[in-house]
Amino acid sequence: MDHFSEQAPTYEEAVEQVRQKYGERAKIYARERRTTRGFLGFGRKELVLVSGYVMDDDPPETAGQDREGYDELLSEIRRMEQRLANQQHPKQTAGREPVLEELQLLLDNNDFSRDFIQSVTELVRTRLNPVQLADRQQVELFVLRLISETFRFDTANALHLPRRFGLVGPTGVGKTTTIAKIAARSALGHGSKKKRSVRMVTIDSFRIGAREQIRSFGDLMDIPVDTVETPQELENCLKEHEQADLILIDTIGKSPRDEDNLRDMQQILAVCGKETYWSLALAASTKQRDLDYALQRFEPFSYRSLVITKLDETDVIGNLVSSLHRSPKPMLYAATGQRVPTDLVVPKAELFLQRLKGFSVDLEHLSDGV
Numbered sequence: 624m625d626h627f628s629e630q631a632p633t634y635e636e637a638v639e640q641v642r643q644k645y646g647e648r649a650k651i652y653a654r655e656r657r658t659t660r661g662f663l664g665f666g667r668k669e670l671v672l673v674s675g676y677v678m679d680d681d682p683p684e685t686a687g688q689d690r691e692g693y694d695e696l697l698s699e700i701r702r703m704e705q706r707l708a709n710q711q712h713p714k715q716t717a718g719r720e721p722v723l724e725e726l727q728l729l730l731d732n733n734d735f736s737r738d739f740i741q742s743v744t745e746l747v748r749t750r751l752n753p754v755q756l757a758d759r760q761q762v763e764l765f766v767l768r769l770i771s772e773t774f775r776f777d778t779a780n781a782l783h784l785p786r787r788f789g790l791v792g793p794t795g796v797g798k799t800t801t802i803a804k805i806a807a808r809s810a811l812g813h814g815s816k817k818k819r820s821v822r823m824v825t826i827d828s829f830r831i832g833a834r835e836q837i838r839s840f841g842d843l844m845d846i847p848v849d850t851v852e853t854p855q856e857l858e859n860c861l862k863e864h865e866q867a868d869l870i871l872i873d874t875i876g877k878s879p880r881d882e883d884n885l886r887d888m889q890q891i892l893a894v895c896g897k898e899t900y901w902s903l904a905l906a907a908s909t910k911q912r913d914l915d916y917a918l919q920r921f922e923p924f925s926y927r928s929l930v931i932t933k934l935d936e937t938d939v940i941g942n943l944v945s946s947l948h949r950s951p952k953p954m955l956y957a958a959t960g961q962r963v964p965t966d967l968v969v970p971k972a973e974l975f976l977q978r979l980k981g982f983s984v985d986l987e988h989l990s991d992g993v
């Protein structure tokens with residue numbers, strides 16, 4: 624693997640230079656502004672320096688591509704750390720505490736919880752040597768690695784959803800919209816996938832408008848929708864659609880604080896049995912404490928993964944990371960807007976890392992080829 628540094632008057636020109644010299648396998652991980660001295664102040668120039676490395680091989684395109692992409696991201700961050708660790712400048716050994724203070728402020732500005740910030744600071748203090756500690760980029764890369772390691776993804780099931788899939792979650796987080804997105808993609812045969820015969824079922828006993836909302840999605844996409852109110856009706860409905868390729872179950876949002884309502888819903892859903900794959904939908908903009916609470920209160924629904932919605936509505940992700948790093952549940956999908964069916968993605972760590980603010984490491988190009 625070769626490293627490079629290129630400079631040009633603008634970032635775009637520097638990137639273009641890199642692309643021309645090294646092609647698509649070049650990855651940029653840092654950019655820096657520089658001013659050339661000139662003579663007696665004349666001819667001073669502003670330049671942008673970009674650094675990175677050229678990957679040895681093309682990334683393999685296999686079924687496990689996303690996992691490999693993720694491993695690649697982690698090892699990429701490790702390689703950068705290693706490389707920076709080897710560049711030891713004597714002047715960098717001073718001032719370790721200010722770096723930690725800056726780091727805490729940086730994490731706080733990204734809405735990470737106090738606990739998360741404390742554990743990260745402790746790890747930085749104990750795992751990095753004084754030279755690394757005095758270098759902001761090295762500290763940032765180490766922290767990025769810690770953050771990346773908190774993410775888990777259920778990519779295999781996201782790419783091919785089990786036959787029976789349902790969403791539970793608090794009110795208004797985007798469950799119905801997400802079900803509609805999944806339904807449309809499956810029915811239309813998204814990407815290279817085959818079309819699947821899809822049915823939508825909604826558990827709608829109580830809320831005015833819920834039935835109409837999902838029906839109107841169903842009408843638009845020409846996908847049949849069933850509305851059930853009791854365990855018996857749900858059981859009959861599931862039997863009736865045994866031949867369908869995909870049955871999507873939408874539930875009415877419940878406040879995690881409303882125990883009676885949660886229990887009623889649980890009783891109805893019990894007939895779905897173990898072969899139904901449940902996901903918990905949570906909105907990215909939710910406060911960390913409320914995320915923690917919902918993760919715990921919806922546990923009786925035996926959800927296997929998380930769907931993170933409304934990622935477009937927030938520009939901080941610290942709350943989410945602080946909450947999810949304590950949960951063993953992987954992420955299945957992320958919703959990035961209201962549009963059906965486009966605003967739904969199979970998430971990767973980069974999707975979140977690129978939303979971090981104030982880092983001097985070039986997050987945008989952390990893992991994309993330039």
Ligand SMILES: Nc1nc2c(ncn2[C@@H]2O[C@H](COP(=O)(O)OP(=O)(O)OP(=O)(O)O)[C@@H](O)[C@H]2O)c(=O)[nH]1
Pocket residue numbers: 793794795796797798799800801833874875876877932933934935936958959960961966
């Ligand atoms: N910005 C944004 N809005 C979203 C997203 N997903 C859903 N919404 C919007 O959020 C609102 C609520 O969406 P629903 O799908 O009805 O939410 P729900 O969880 O089914 O709500 P209940 O059934 O009442 O619990 C709607 O206005 C959606 O258009 C998203 O990813 N981003």
Ligand SMILES: [Mg+2]
Pocket residue numbers: 798799800833873874875876
């Ligand atoms: Mg709904």
